[in-house]
Amino acid sequence: MNCAIRTYDLTKAFRRTPVLNGISLEVPAGSIYALVGPNGAGKTTTIKVLMNIFPPTSGRSEVLDADSRRLGPRHFAQIGYVSENQELPDWMTVGYFLDYLAPFYPTWDHALAGDLLRQFQLTPDRKLKDLSRGMRMKAALASSLAYRPKLIVLDEPFTGLDALVRDELIEGLLARAENTTIFISSHDLAEIESFASHIGYLEQGRLRISEELETLSARFREIVLTFETAPELPREWPETWLQPETAGTVVRFVETQFDPEQTAANARRLFPDFRDMASNGMPLRSIFVTLAKASRDAR
């Protein structure tokens, strides 16, 4: 298995409202794939289709080499799923919840479960309904990590949680992330930027970007051209340059296919007399704001 998740032109519509419009993505085994996008883009729907909570309207998806529509107990024994909306059996205590789930998983590790409880500072005899939101997420995560799943799927796990709890969740997750594939959806880019290996950007049901984070970061640059005198602006900007702005003797744009020589050459062609070219890397947040603005302006 070299891809933990694969989708082929996945489409999902509720009644007549389309939510996903032909998603094709690949999540390599062992990677940490972050699915990001604005609210309502379809991230949760994608995950629910992958987990066979909904059936797709058309297209296919494969999870751990099985058609997602045929996911059964055998597969779920190797999948951990944590969602902010998941309903837990509130009457159970944390300890009983884990003890109850253990026999369902052949690979359950009781020692690991104990470690997780300690790491997350969860007391076994507190009822799930008495836990704060953050502790519920930690309990849910503990119950999904204790059997060393091959695939961990997290749907907006950080929503509504304070910074400390987020930190604890991420630490808990990364500590057990070796030999595991993680698929995480979030609209919080700062958190995941440091540990995601792949990024998928979902907007209005379409996957606009799906690639390794390194290559994405490498090809996006904020370019600032400085001139002696205010330059003449071209009538048409190159396709790969987004959000061009100008103020006096400075022209600024976002290059989406950065290459040190090629970009400089293209800039030189359009602006033969710039004095200085600065290229600055962009954090993920800026990249996606740029993309969102560009697509909003295009509509």
Add this chain to the structure above:
Amino acid sequence: MRQTLRILRKDVRHLWPRIAVVVFLAAVYAYIEAIFPRNPMLMFAEGGCGLLLMLAAWFVVVSVIHEDRLTGNNQFWITRPYSWRSLLLAKALFILLFLNLPVLLAQIAGLAGAGLSPAHYLPKLLWRQLGFAAMSLAPVAALAAVTANLVQFAMTFLAIFAGLYALFLGMAVTVGTDALAWGSAGPVVVACQSAITSLFGVSICVLQYSRRATTAARWLVACGVVAPWIFATLVPWGAAFAVLAKRSPAVDPTAVRLSLDPARDRNAWPGGSVVRPHQDVVGISLPIHVTGIPAGMETFSERVAVTVETPGGETWSSGWDSLNAIRRSTQVSFLSKQILPGAGSPWLEANIDRSFFNKFSTTPVHLRITVAFTLLGKPTTTRLTVSNRRQPLPDDGFCYLQSNTGFPSPLCFAALRKAAEYMVRLQPLETGDVQEYESVESLQPTGTLNVFSIWERLSSGVGYKPPPSPYAVFFETRQAVAHFERVLDLQAVRLGEM
């Protein structure tokens, strides 16, 4: 299946208080059942406790199904390695162990406490449990499987209840209540309805557990609610009676024959006919003989079908009409339908459509009359005396004969056994007429809300007007022993002469 046991234990762990309530109510019920023969005034307590037990059982069914809810998309278990078969089995096992079993044990304890042998009645008790599970628990489970919580369940349940009630009211007003009086064929139809209901119940559960196809399952629930009643409306009475007739009879009825009495004056029958609202019919009557009834037994006509064929090829058929009957007196009660061996000159009454009658009253027509008979066996007669004592009936029954303000009123019960007919006879010890009061269970279906009771009521509890002189009271029951049809074929008769 270890998963099944795991889930079962989890459900017990959470729901044990509700199970305890059911067990407690079952224990109370067992006690009431055991002391009932000595205290028949506990009838209402028995009914009330039985109702509470039923409601508690339904509550537990809904609770256990909602423990691992099937509607919605956010339950924690749908992305866990739950096998749906194990889950469904765990719920079924829970219901069996903590609802069926306590009720069964309560019934067994009740029998034993009353001095009867549980082993003797075990087959009937088990059959009852099957009925309880199929007719009551399975539909409730199905409805629980398509609802999200108790409130949703309760509201849907009440809506269904109200809908069915309105349906019955509508039917009673338009078609008339006698259409619902199925007589001896009633249990056949009810058995089919039960099968339909439990089939839907089980299918809905399987559909929901295997696929969580809530929308489809809800449509199935709607169908399952109306299907038994559509069936009851569409299935012809004749077919249901034929099922009864096909069963091998306890007594061979072939000797019973129906014939026309040519000697009697056709116009001697003064009786009018009973009609339904909006019916425009003319009543005809025929003098007949019913011969060959075995000694001591009794027969009566359930329904009569009349077909008239004219020489010109026109026909009219009444279908199996319950208002057509063979009667020995003009009283419009069951007593007049009772035909005993050798007694009296009975008449056959039938209704013919008025326009058809007017058109062909003088034409010689071919009249074909089919009568559906039920044969009741020899009676079991017990003499009762007015007192406060409990008086035993044969076959584990008992009677109390009280005299409220001079009107004797028998209260009789038997263990897990109904009578097809019961008769109360007040016989003067010296001279005077015997007064007889009867009821036939099958012709007047009495609904029992109390499905758990081991004591079947054999009498109506009504007080009867006593004769002036000293009298003895006899309580008589009969069982149905055969069902059969007889045909009277008359060629070239004139309707106008009847």
Add this chain to the structure above:
Amino acid sequence: MIPFRVAFRPGSSLYEQVVYAAKKALVSGQLRPGDPFPSVRTLSTALKINPNTAHKVITQLLNEGLLEVMPGTGTVVAQPRESTAAERARLMEREVEQLAVEAKQIGMSLQEITAALASHWRRLEMQGDGPAASSPKGERRHK
């Protein structure tokens, strides 16, 4: 605790930045020979990076001979080699580039920036001697 600091800059490879920071710490003597180096798990959870990335970092440092595996102890800092001028220049490349770009942007000349640099250098030498003392106090990342 990670005995060196990584200030993440957007736009360049996370892996390279961690390797870079680790190398600086090793070359500058912040990590002494024999000191245990953080494991993949510790590196990953402390820096909030992908364990695969952490794994690549450690592998790279092992390949370059900056770390070695001691049986029983795990990964430890290896004996330092004398760093060549070229290596040192490469380690400082980013900072030097940034300084040059920004100075040029505000219009400083090469002499001006060299003079400013020299002035700071002399001040540091007066404050404390040796490269070990020159790491500013507040930069240790405690974890």
